[in-house]
Amino acid sequence: GNSVTQMEGPVTLSEEAFLTINCTYTATGYPSLFWYVQYPGEGLQLLLKATKADDKGSNKGFEATYRKETTSFHLEKGSVQVSDSAVYFCALAGGATNKLIFGTGTLLAVQP
């Protein structure tokens, strides 16, 4: 069945460092791919998405490219801030099940 695998955390970075959080997926067909972010004490919010191969989603300085050949959707940001500290979830949706399938989440801690 469909599944998402993302890198284990926590990831601890200094402010202005480069961020990569790896995400790979297994799916039949052509799913849509998402990154959701969960700030402390809050629900999840959509950060960015891509709906087809080679699409690049971007928002708030974060980017991810839908790579069908490597079944990946890695999240990147060139310069992180303390306010980016949160849990990041990679997810996919598609097919008959019509639901989001999440990875286990990656905690990012950015230190000043």
Place this chain on the structure above:
Amino acid sequence: EAQVTQNPRYLITVTGKKLTVTCSQNMNHEYMSWYRQDPGLGLRQIYYSMNVEVTDKGDVPEGYKVSRKEKRNFPLILESPSPNQTSLYFCASSMTGMNTEAFFGQGTRLTVV
């Protein structure tokens, strides 16, 4: 303001005592669902509803019930809670299915003792 509202935010209860977690959305979304979040497991879908009076099981439906009598409301019912249902629960809604942007409530932290 567009939002999904869950209540209560925190709940401690005893094994076997029926409880309901409410969920309401003000965006006229057709699709609503419930997830539970557990450490190391991410979020797993409990139940979903594609429209009024239409509900279906997700990946972990055992021990839960839902209803969708009105478009805006999608309560989660635990008829006889057990300690393994201690978790963080999220309600979500989207226009049509989860391949469109999903909006999540703030979560309900449930502890069953």
